Amino acid sequence: MKKLGILINGILKENPVLVLVLGTCPTLAISTQASNAIGMGLAATVVLLGSNIAISALRKIIPDKVRIPCYIVLIAGFVTIVQMLVQAFAPALNESLGIYLPLIVVNCIILGRAEMFANKNTVLDSALDGIGMGLGFTLTLFVMASIREILGSGTWFGMEIPVLIDNNISIMTLAPGGFFVFGCLIALVNKISKGKAIKKTEFGCEGCPSAAACGKLKSANCGKESEV
Amino acid sequence: MEGLIHLDFKGLIVLLMSAVFVNNYVLQKFLGICPFLGVSKKLDQATGMSIAVIFVMLLATAVTWPIQYYLLNPNNLGYLQTIVFILVIAALVQLVEIILKKYIPSLHSALGVYLPLITTNCAVLGVTILNISTKYDFVSSMVNSFGSGLGFFLAMVLFSGVRSRMEGGETPKAFEGLPITLVAASIVSVSFFGFTGVIENLFK
Numbered sequence: 001m002k003k004l005g006i007l008i009n010g011i012l013k014e015n016p017v018l019v020l021v022l023g024t025c026p027t028l029a030i031s032t033q034a035s036n037a038i039g040m041g042l043a044a045t046v047v048l049l050g051s052n053i054a055i056s057a058l059r060k061i062i063p064d065k066v067r068i069p070c071y072i073v074l075i076a077g078f079v080t081i082v083q084m085l086v087q088a089f090a091p092a093l094n095e096s097l098g099i100y101l102p103l104i105v106v107n108c109i110i111l112g113r114a115e116m117f118a119n120k121n122t123v124l125d126s127a128l129d130g131i132g133m134g135l136g137f138t139l140t141l142f143v144m145a146s147i148r149e150i151l152g153s154g155t156w157f158g159m160e161i162p163v164l165i166d167n168n169i170s171i172m173t174l175a176p177g178g179f180f181v182f183g184c185l186i187a188l189v190n191k192i193s194k195g196k197a198i199k200k201t202e203f204g205c206e207g208c209p210s211a212a213a214c215g216k217l218k219s220a221n222c223g224k225e226s227e228v
Numbered sequence: 229m230e231g232l233i234h235l236d237f238k239g240l241i242v243l244l245m246s247a248v249f250v251n252n253y254v255l256q257k258f259l260g261i262c263p264f265l266g267v268s269k270k271l272d273q274a275t276g277m278s279i280a281v282i283f284v285m286l287l288a289t290a291v292t293w294p295i296q297y298y299l300l301n302p303n304n305l306g307y308l309q310t311i312v313f314i315l316v317i318a319a320l321v322q323l324v325e326i327i328l329k330k331y332i333p334s335l336h337s338a339l340g341v342y343l344p345l346i347t348t349n350c351a352v353l354g355v356t357i358l359n360i361s362t363k364y365d366f367v368s369s370m371v372n373s374f375g376s377g378l379g380f381f382l383a384m385v386l387f388s389g390v391r392s393r394m395e396g397g398e399t400p401k402a403f404e405g406l407p408i409t410l411v412a413a414s415i416v417s418v419s420f421f422g423f424t425g426v427i428e429n430l431f432k
Contacts, residue, residue, distance in 0.1 A: 021406065024265070025350050029258035069318060072347075076311040084307060102310040102357055106350045108262060174421075175256050176414040183403070183410030191402040 006125055010132025016109045017140040018189045023109040026100050027141060028178040034157050037145035039093040041138025043082050043101065045131065048110050050078040052130035055118040062119075071114045072105070079105045109137060140185075147181050148172050240371050242427060247375025249423035253351050254383040255416065260351030264384060265409060267342070268391055274384040280342040282377030285355050287324065288317050289373040292356040293366055313356050318347045351380060387416055 016022050023044075030040040054074050055062075062070045083101055086094045094101065104110065113133055118126040150156050152172030154165030171177050253259045260281070267277045292313050300306055325343045328336035346352055355376045359369040390412050399408045 024261040025258050076314050080310050099357055103350050105314050106348050106353050176417040179410045179414035183407040187402040187407035
C-alpha cells in the first residue's frame with residue numbers, strides 16, 4: 001500500500017509542476033502541442049526513472065561532498081541515451097523538441113528528485129517515485145498543451161475542431177499564452193485545494209537542487225535575504 | 229575589403245540586437261525561467277544575477293565552442309555534447325567562484341551567491357548548444373551569447389520593476405503569489421512582440 005502511495009504522490013499530492021513548481025522551462029516551452037507534450041513527458045520520465053534507480057543504487061558509494069557533480073554526470077548520461085533513441089526512432093519528435101531535449105539535463109525535477117528522494121530511499125521506492133513524478137509531469141504538460149492547442153490553433157493532436165479552427169486565439173500558442181495558462185492552472189489548483197496544495201507560494205530554496213551547493217540553506221536565511 | 233568588413237559588422241549588430249529583443253531567452257524561448265521568477269523581486273538582486281549570467285555565458289561559449297569544433301567533431305564524438313558541455317559549465321562556474329574568492333573578494337561578495345545557481349540555469353547550457361546547432365562561427369557565437377545575456381538582463385530588470393509595482397496591488401485570493409507573477413510575466417512578454425520586425429528593418 002505504501003508503494004502505491006509513493007506512485008500516486010507524484011501524480012497528485014506532490015505534482016512536480018503544479019505543486020512543487022519545478023521544471024518550468026520545458027513546461028512553458030513545449031506545451032504548444034499535445035503530441036509534443038506527451039513526447040517530452042515520456043522522455044523526461046525515462047530519464048527520471050533511470051537516474052532515480054542509478055542514484056539510489058549508488059547512494060552508499062557516492063561521497064556526500066561530490067554528489068551533485070556525480071548526479072549531473074549520471075543524468076547527462078541518461079539524457080544522451082534518450083537523445084540517441086529519439087533521434088533514431090522518432091526523428092519528427094526530435095525536430096519539434098529541438099534544444100529542449102538535451103536541456104532535460106538541467107530540468108530541476110530530475111536533480112530535485114535525486115536530492116530529495118533517491119539518495120535517501122531504496123531502489124524500488126526510487127523507481128516508483130521516478131515513474132510517479134514522470135507521469136505527473138507528463139499529465140500536467142498534456143493538460144496545459146491541450147488547453148493551449150485547442151484555444152490557440154483550434155486543433156487537438158492535429159485533428160481540427162470545427163468551430164474553434166476558424167476562431168483561434170493564436171497568442172495562446174505564443175510565449176505570453178504559456179505564462180498565462182500556467183498562471184491560471186496554478187491558481188485553479190490553489191482554488192480547488194483552498195490554498196493548501198501550494199506550499200511554495202514563492203520560488204524558495206526548498207525545491208532548489210542547488211540549495212546544498214549555495215550553502216544559504218544552512219544559514220536559515222534561504223531565499224529571504226531581501227528582507228534582511 | 230572594407231565593404232566586406234562593414235557588412236559583417238552590420239550582421240553582427242543585427243544578431244546582437246535580435247538576441248536581446250526579438251529572440252529574448254526568457255520571454256520568447258523560455259530558458260532560465262527559474263531565476264527569472266525567483267530572483268527578480270528586488271532590482272539589485274536581479275542586476276547581480278544577470279551580470280553573473282552574462283559573464284558565465286560568455287566564458288562558457290568561449291570554452292565550449294573550441295571543444296566542439298576541435299575536439300568532439302574531428303573525433304566523431306558529437307553525441308557526447310550534452311555530457312561534456314554540462315561538465316564544462318559546472319567546472320567553469322566552480323573555477324570562477326574560487327578565483328573570484330581569492331583575488332577579487334569584492335566582486336565575489338556581490339556575485340558569489342548567484343554563481344552556484346547558474347550551473348543549473350538552462351539559459352547557459354541552452355546558449356552553448358544553440359550556438360553549435362545554428363552553426364555560428366566563433367565571433368557570431370560570442371556576440372549571440374553576449375546578446376542573450378543582455379536580453380536576460382533586460383527581462384530581469386524590466387520584470388523586477390513590474391513586480392515591485394505589483395506588490396502593493398490587491399489580487400484575488402487564488403492568484404496570490406506565483407500565479408499573478410506568471411500572468412504579469414505574460415504581459416511583459418507581450419510587450420516584447422513589439423520588437424519583432426523592427427530590428428531587421430532598422431539596419432536595412
